[in-house]
Amino acid sequence: MVRRLPDVFDVLLAGNLALVAVAAAGSLPGVGIFEPPALAAGILAFGAVAGFATTREDPDVVLARRGWHVASLAVQSLVLFGAVVWLSTQPGDPALSPSVWTLMAALVVGLAVYVVGNRRVIDRAEAAGEVRARWTASAPRRRTWVVRAVFLVAGVAVIVGGLVLHVPGAESLAAVGGFLLIWPLFVGRSREYAVLPDGLYVRQRGSYAGEFLPWSRLTGYRVTDDALVVERWIPLLAFHSKLGDLADLDAVTAALDRAFASADEPADRDPDGSTVSGTD
Known part of the structure; x- marks a missing residue:
């Protein structure tokens, strides 16, 4: 197995899933976003995803060509919308919920993953002379x-x-x-x-x-x-x-x-x- 140094895409992908892990752990009863269990979940997710990505030669192009990052964005958007709807039925202001803000940050980073991956598809295709x-x-x-x-x-x-x-x-x-x-x-x-x-x-x-x-x-x-x-x-x-x-x-x-x-x-x-x- 060949391991390479992480690049921008690896960091963005790991950061996206780390934020999702923090939001998920922070929404558990008795656990806050900034408490050790949630932060530990985020750190573990970041390390695991970044480590896995660096063992793959072109994870950016593979994700973009197969559309997996689009599915990830769609799922995160639905989860965010569902969280806002559910919190709107609860006491307090849903816009001030740390979990909602964390999911919004994850969605922004996920969008960056989508943009970078799609850009690299055309860059690699041009370099390989695959544009017909x-x-x-x-x-x-x-x-x-x-x-x-x-x-x-x-x-x-x-x-x-x-x-x-x-x-x-x-x-x-x-x-x-x-x-x-x-x-x-x-x-x-x-x-x-x-x-x-x-x-x-x-x-x-x-x-x-x-x-x-x-x-x-x-x-x-x-x-x-x-x-x-x-x-x-x-x-x-x-x-x-x-x-x-x-x-x-x-x-x-x-x-x-x-x-x-x-x-x-x-x-x-x-x-x-x-x-x-x-x-x-």
Whole structure:
């Protein structure tokens, strides 16, 4: 087993899970966030995760390509939301709960894990020459305004629901509605796309990192009168590229054809798409 020195990703990943451990231990009856049992749980989690990560060559890219850090963020978000809802039914101010603040800190660090991991996917792919095609395009204007309208209507509906409903945690809906109202500001910006052997890398132009999506999370592509559409399971989340922004549509569609064809074939293939020869 080869052990390497920890890097930024290892520290962030260990810190994220250490904060989760502290919050979990600190929420036990009779145990506070700053008491020895909770701090010991955090230290043990940090050491175990950091130690394990340094025995793996590319834990950052592995997590990003498999989407495990996304699942971690989703679970932590649900736990945080559930904690706020539960504490809102208890005496006192849930916003002042040390466990809630610790979970919020863990979520921020987890987001950093997500960003760094996804950035390293494209960096390693470029260094290895695995980028099969790339293009930069904005979404068609009609698509942009439709998505904006959906988010604005949803944001208003959630905020109104939070004001009308008299159930525990209803006040938290205002924050969710505010997020939905702000999100349209980021809709319509140009995106950079890169076709990799095992997935599509998508990044908003000018941002530090983007999102890696394995081909299993994409259902295909189509070309309309005004856009190249890379489809996902949820149609609203599909990626639309304005045809006028694509310098070589034929090269892009040829790369997508090969990528989706490779994704539908058996898994006994090398990352470059060549078939593994021979079995014993």
